[in-house]
Amino acid sequence: MNSVPSIVVTGLGMVTPIGTGREEFWNALIAGKCGFGPVQSFSTSGYSVHLGAEILDFEPKDHVVRLRTRVIGRSSQLAIAAARLALADASLDLETIDRSRAGVCVGTTSGEPHFIERFDDRYVQGDIANAGDGLIRGYPCHVVPSHVAAELEFAGETMMIPTACAAGNYAIAHASDVLRAGRADIMLAGGADCFSRITYTGFARLGAIAPELCQPFDRNRKGMVPGEGAGFLLLERKDQAIARGARIYCEVAGYGLSCDAHHMTAAHPRGEGASRAMVMAMKQSGIAAEDVDYISAHGTGTPTNDRLETIAMKKTFGELAYRIPVSSVKSMLGHTMGAASAIEAAVCALAITHQQIPPTMNLHEQDPECDLDFVPNQARKCNVKVAMNNAYAFGGNNSSLLFTASAA
Amino acid sequence: MKRVAITGAGVITSFGDSPAAFHSALCNGEKASYRLEDSEAGVSACRQGGHIGSFQPEIYLKGKPLRALDRTGRIVAAAAKLALENSGWTAEVLGTRDAGLVLGTMFGSVHTISEFDRRGLTQGPSYVSPMDFANTVLNAAAGQTAIWHNLRGINSTIACGATSGLMALGYAADLIRHGGQTALLAGGADEFCFEAFCGFDQAGLLCRCNGHSEFPVPFSAQRSGFALGEGAALLMLEEWNEAEVRGASILGEICGHGSAYDPAGNGECGLDAIMRAMNSALYDSGIRAAEVSCISASANGSVFADRNEALAIRAAFNGSGDAVPVTAIKSMVGEALGASGALQTVALLQSMQTGLLPGIRGLEQPGPEIPALNLCRRKQDINTGFGLINSVGFDGNACSLVISGATPELNREMKSL
Numbered sequence: 001m002n003s004v005p006s007i008v009v010t011g012l013g014m015v016t017p018i019g020t021g022r023e024e025f026w027n028a029l030i031a032g033k034c035g036f037g038p039v040q041s042f043s044t045s046g047y048s049v050h051l052g053a054e055i056l057d058f059e060p061k062d063h064v065v066r067l068r069t070r071v072i073g074r075s076s077q078l079a080i081a082a083a084r085l086a087l088a089d090a091s092l093d094l095e096t097i098d099r100s101r102a103g104v105c106v107g108t109t110s111g112e113p114h115f116i117e118r119f120d121d122r123y124v125q126g127d128i129a130n131a132g133d134g135l136i137r138g139y140p141c142h143v144v145p146s147h148v149a150a151e152l153e154f155a156g157e158t159m160m161i162p163t164a165c166a167a168g169n170y171a172i173a174h175a176s177d178v179l180r181a182g183r184a185d186i187m188l189a190g191g192a193d194c195f196s197r198i199t200y201t202g203f204a205r206l207g208a209i210a211p212e213l214c215q216p217f218d219r220n221r222k223g224m225v226p227g228e229g230a231g232f233l234l235l236e237r238k239d240q241a242i243a244r245g246a247r248i249y250c251e252v253a254g255y256g257l258s259c260d261a262h263h264m265t266a267a268h269p270r271g272e273g274a275s276r277a278m279v280m281a282m283k284q285s286g287i288a289a290e291d292v293d294y295i296s297a298h299g300t301g302t303p304t305n306d307r308l309e310t311i312a313m314k315k316t317f318g319e320l321a322y323r324i325p326v327s328s329v330k331s332m333l334g335h336t337m338g339a340a341s342a343i344e345a346a347v348c349a350l351a352i353t354h355q356q357i358p359p360t361m362n363l364h365e366q367d368p369e370c371d372l373d374f375v376p377n378q379a380r381k382c383n384v385k386v387a388m389n390n391a392y393a394f395g396g397n398n399s400s401l402l403f404t405a406s407a408a
Numbered sequence: 409m410k411r412v413a414i415t416g417a418g419v420i421t422s423f424g425d426s427p428a429a430f431h432s433a434l435c436n437g438e439k440a441s442y443r444l445e446d447s448e449a450g451v452s453a454c455r456q457g458g459h460i461g462s463f464q465p466e467i468y469l470k471g472k473p474l475r476a477l478d479r480t481g482r483i484v485a486a487a488a489k490l491a492l493e494n495s496g497w498t499a500e501v502l503g504t505r506d507a508g509l510v511l512g513t514m515f516g517s518v519h520t521i522s523e524f525d526r527r528g529l530t531q532g533p534s535y536v537s538p539m540d541f542a543n544t545v546l547n548a549a550a551g552q553t554a555i556w557h558n559l560r561g562i563n564s565t566i567a568c569g570a571t572s573g574l575m576a577l578g579y580a581a582d583l584i585r586h587g588g589q590t591a592l593l594a595g596g597a598d599e600f601c602f603e604a605f606c607g608f609d610q611a612g613l614l615c616r617c618n619g620h621s622e623f624p625v626p627f628s629a630q631r632s633g634f635a636l637g638e639g640a641a642l643l644m645l646e647e648w649n650e651a652e653v654r655g656a657s658i659l660g661e662i663c664g665h666g667s668a669y670d671p672a673g674n675g676e677c678g679l680d681a682i683m684r685a686m687n688s689a690l691y692d693s694g695i696r697a698a699e700v701s702c703i704s705a706s707a708n709g710s711v712f713a714d715r716n717e718a719l720a721i722r723a724a725f726n727g728s729g730d731a732v733p734v735t736a737i738k739s740m741v742g743e744a745l746g747a748s749g750a751l752q753t754v755a756l757l758q759s760m761q762t763g764l765l766p767g768i769r770g771l772e773q774p775g776p777e778i779p780a781l782n783l784c785r786r787k788q789d790i791n792t793g794f795g796l797i798n799s800v801g802f803d804g805n806a807c808s809l810v811i812s813g814a815t816p817e818l819n820r821e822m823k824s825l
Contacts, residue, residue: 004586046533100668100684109545111567116518119603120525128606129451135607136802137675140514141546142567146803150671155681158669158805159575160567162516162546170564174579181586183666183688198521201528202541259508259563261554264476264542273560284588394542395551397563 007176008406010246011090011234012346013082013190016333017053017227021085026350029358030379034332036214036225041195049209053227053334054195066151073112073138074194076147078230078339083148083188086232090246092186094152102186103156104145105175107167108338109393111141111160113196144192156184164393165298165335167191168231168342169401173255175235185240190232191342199337200226206265208302214335215362216299216328217306217370224300227334231343238406249349250387253287253402256280260396266304271312273398278316278388281400287386289317292324292402294351294387296344297374299328299360300335305392310370325382327375331361341391341399348387348403356381411648412581412662414811416495417754418487420597420640421741422460425468425490430751431758434766435787439623439740440637448602454614456623456635457742459600469556478543479599480517481552487640488553491593495644496656499558508561508589509550511642512576512596513746514569516546519601549597562589567746570706571667571799571807572596573641574749578665578809580645590647595750597640604745605636613802615709624709625770626736627718627778634708637742641750643757660757663794663810664693670804676712682720682806686796689808690724693794697725700732700810701793702765704752706800708738713800715777721798722779730780733790739769749799753809756795760813765790 014020017035018028038044039052055078060069063081072080083104087094115138122131137143142160149158157178161170168191175189193199203209203226210223241248258280260273267274282289298309314321329347336343351357356379363376389401419425422440423433444458465474468486477485488509492498497507521544528536542548547565554563562583566576573596580594598604608614615624615633624635651658666688670681690697703721707714725732737755738744744751759765767786774783792813799807 048534099671103669111546113521116522116603117525119607120522120529123522124526124529130610132603132606132608132610134610135603136611136613139518139607140567140569142514142569142572142801142805143803146669146805149669150674150804153671155669155671155684157667158568159579159667162565162567163563164545164547177582177587181582197528198525198544201533201536202524202538202544204533205536205541206538257562257564258506259551259554259560261558261560261563264548264551264555265538276560393547394545395547395563396554397547397551 004180006238007179007235007252008238008241009233009249009349010236010241011086012349013085013089014231014343014346015055015058015078015081016229016343017055018332022089029329029332032359032361034361036334042197047204049204049211051210051225052195053225055228067147072147073114075112075192076144078194079106079144079148079192080151082190082230082232086188086234090234097186099153100155101184102154103178103184104149104154104158105171105187105189106145107161107163107171107191107342108141108144109164109167109193110196110199111144112139113198115139117197163397164395165337166341166391166393166397166399167338168340168345169389169391169399172233172345172401176252179235179237187235188232189235191339192230193228193337193339195228210301213362214301214331216301216331216360217367217374218363219365219367221301221303223302225334227336229336229339229343231339231346233345248406250352250403251406253404254281254285256400258398262396265394267308267392271308271315273396274312274392275315277398277400281402285402287402289320291386292388293384294357295324295326296348296389297326297328298390298392299330301330307369310372313372321372325357325373325375327358327360329358341389345389345401348389351384351387352403352405355384410585412584413646413648413651413658414643414660414757415646415651415656415658416491416644418490418494418642419754420463420483420487422462427754427758431755434737434740434755435764437767437769440742442637448605452609453616454609456615456617457637460638476539477552478517478520480549480597483599483640484511484549484597485553485556487642488557488593491642491644492557502558506561507559507591508563509554509559510564510566510576510580510592510594511550512566512572514567514572514598515604516548517543517599518603520544522603568805569801569803570745570748571801571805572746574797574799574807574809575667577750577753581662581665584645584647590650592645593642594645595642596746598638598745598747600636600638608636626707626709626739626768627714627774627783628771629773629775631709631711631714634710635742637744639744639747639751641747641754658814660760660811660813663812665689665809666692667807673804675803677716677800677804677806679716679720682717682800683724685806685808686724689810693810695794699794700796701791702795703732703734704756704797705734705736706798707736708743717798717800718778718781721781730782733765733782733784733788735765735784736768737766749797752797756797757811757813760792760795763789763792
């Protein structure tokens, strides 16, 4: 039997509220830049909160070459931009690859919500006869990977995994399996979500949106900040990456996925599902708990999430939990929904590459119930060979990815 | 490599809620009894498709309030209950072993999402319901079903348009073959709703059959589009050895799958992508085209997709395409989107066990551009062996799956060895 091939990350692309492209994004993270502001894309006058993390300077025409920007939604535009950045970052010459063995796997929370929002606007205005115009071409969430594939002329498997706020991790996990099984040579894996009225309304109604600041693990944290963005990782087999002389950021060592089967919107009170996902990821990767050097937390900044996430990490790592640096980049980016865990996976890859951990910003008074090392307010230089990326979602979906430094 | 055993199935269709009843209605050439309100059809000329009028969730889902589940959630949770029962996964077993769920769906519930948004627009953002918000995520039905049945394993939702159900089966099969998973419910579901109907109608994809007796006929010369239906189908997939150890009755096997995308299709899946999906499914299964004993086509009455699929079958079977019998159950079920591929799989599995393949209801004269194929006009006997299932999306996605059926007798013999 053939040995299972190692899968490596050779390209990173992201479009986020604090920066676009690997370098700009990483510099912003290390500097602790925050991307929040009053919501611009729709009126929040009827809401009790007004804070959002939108990307204000995004120009689709700078990135989308082949498709017409007018007919595709904003999530697709963000995704195409991040995918092209990842390809360029990987120095991959598209003319040299077999397009039928190049695929795209994307995670999302809402897909292309602007199309159903337009439907609803027309509907409530009484224009039911035209409400559905353009809906099928623009709305169903799988159009996002399809648009990326059409833009890049990739002809392998295209898949959307809409597992809400953990979706990016699911997409990367699946893409690594597709490569391991030999179904493709190149996979673009990531996540994308545009700023959505529906999502904002829902989180506002849950009382989950912070009025001024996202402060994960702080005693005075008041919630998350909905955001938008896209992140892609270019994945390929290690032997192929070495043969083409690619720069290797890290290996995708393994993953763990589980379901709480407990509550749609609240995590398990004892962190059972989240812990099972972390344990499964370590087991699949052949990595011991004491080898984990960094955890990129889900860390939304809501009172409940951060408390229960701390419990889950302690349940998994025991006393070791106090020695592992943990940070939440959502303190800077806000919560980019389905894109979040894909962008955070890129953070793990960069932490391994730069041997540096981005901070949890706005952490001034640590919650005694969140008593781990959350790397407050200042980036930290340290040894990172193994990084764990955790993400959780509505539906009780838990996910942990493990990235490891790649030995030559 | 690990093998993937199919140990049970559950379906929610207008033909009944057991694989046997579903298959026998298809073999009898029955048409789904859908209910389409005039208010839902609106300005559309299409009067075909609609809700499964007979679906009553409380028959299947007892003991807990149903209020938190929307229609998609209820259809999926009901199909899951039937599949768990059919495969012998009791609540006691689920308390000691983790099973997962992989659900293919095109829309989740676009009706729930749209209604939530419209309430915010008309009544104000503080009047939306938090419970409805939980169901606006596209993985809501999978999450609700996991809660209802205590499914703590991998819980994933796959959205690939009309190929979602088949893609979910392939995804789940690979988690068992390569990913160390031992038990996963997998399949697909989509509800019928006004929002989707309205979208498909304005995209010009629905049939123009406005007489209640007409129904779109795949491959026919008169085809003008599809009828939008609904349904759910979930199969219990288990790692073969584990299934044998627990004494499960093995109904069949997922042998392999493949998928492809047509980047140049501009909203249409060309024959090259459909052919690549079929060829990679055959390759993945380690079989030759000549070993396929029957095909369940994706064809639903669409003008271009049916033609492209027919040409692809002809090409993939390299001239022998007119020998292998081809059926198209969407002549009776209509297009059930995320459920379609999974419903086709359940029906074909049943065909491989009974040796009886349903015909294409209403097919007399195939369109002149349809190549010579063995299109079954009526139910017919088939050799059990390998069955091929196709799903072709509206937008460039194609997926194929290969299954084989294990007859109950054979299963018993294998156990006694």
